[in-house]
Amino acid sequence: MLSILIAFMVLAPPQDGSQLYRDNCARCHGQDGNGIPGVDFRTGQFRRPSTDDDLMRIIAGGIPGTAMSPSSLPDAARRSLVDFLRSMPNSAGASAGGGDAARGRTVFEGQGGCTSCHRANGKGSRTGPDLGDAGSNRRAADIERSILNPNAAILPQNRTVRATAADGSTITGRRLNEDTDTIQLIDDRERLVSLSKATLREFTVLKTSPMPSFQGKLTPQELADVIAYLLSLKGPTP
Template sequence: MRRCAFRVGVLALAAGTLLAQRRYTPGDVQDGQRLFLSNCAACHGVEGDAVPGVDLGRGKFRRAASDDDLTRIIQKGIDGTAMPPSNFTVFQAGTIVAYLRDMAAAAARGSRPAGDPGQGKMVFEGKGACTTCHRVKGSGARTGPELTDIGALRRAVEIEQSIVDPDAEVLPQNRYFRVVTKEGAAITGRLLNQDAFTVQLFDEKERLLSLAKSDLKEYAFLDKSAMPSYRGKLTPQELANLVSYLVSLKGVDKQ
């Protein structure tokens, strides 16, 4: 009996060590991001710093010293606090831990200057010419993603990456669709819908188009983002200001 208990103890210790030392994959981080934003960000904030004394995005925790601790807290919550238990499996909780570790690593690498949202708005509407594609609070074009609540959906480091390296990650809902007619005309835009016979697009001229597939030579999603890279086009301070402005966009103010 003692030998059996010893074996169980060794297995439990080994499992805990493996979890604590796990090397997470990009897929783990992506899955964890999705779970965090849909389940945790409402209280902790997109950056993980909305709870006083806790900064998940920079690895600052009150009661956790290891990945095991974080996984346990995510699953079981913390008695006597606003942190509730969850229905996440060990694997799902582990992907959230992967995302938190990735956030902290990105924060440690980052060294951007402090940004000014007001100056960033000027970059957005002026030098950056962002309103030619994007819309904020009813102002701007509709060909690119709506940005009114981007600060509630994406972290500063992710927003910065989308500005300087837009091809690094293209969200499925932001992928552009390209069709070529049998006459050779190419049309690019956001795919609204397609069925067995037609393709519906919102093109770069903000036109709603319904095209018969029988009239098309080819049609497919583009692999790269339609967003141009601003790497080297903005100074570090301008970039920091622009990111700060976008982070400040949390949605339309309720009257």
């Protein structure tokens, strides 16, 4: 099994199935997979296809006589899509609110290690964004995507920047504030740093997130619990 998996990864570098889904499928099937009457990917049940190969064929060939039209996506992309469709029932548990906030707090502060970068409920580090109000303006699906695929959508205010001083030394941190002359960031040791742009040799906004993906590192239940916990946080931490 493992060798098959490795062979597969070498032959076909994994593509982001959720992104492919959003780009190609969500306009009909909906973000949550239940946009077509009678078809609901969150149930893990399909009306016609049963094996992965059946799904691959349907995505390539469409379903004649219906709005489900053929697509020219390459094999690797279709395979990522099939993996994503297969994963939707798990994530549906989370989005549908199957989680337990109290258990989620234990995951957040314990085995998940989230407090080594994030702050919530008066605990944790300030190197990552404060998640104390995560529940007031984020949807379950957004939180889930941030956890499973941190690079997919980074809020502008959460970008990491790297500054190189005239002497060549560099400093990396999360951008807190910026005006024409200065930039303030918080570095990886939670120090607030203010830099004068005129003294910098180089200044880059990084496209990737320092947050690791938790895909496969949390069980579906832990993921649902942590999302329920974050959704329960509605205000500035006491």
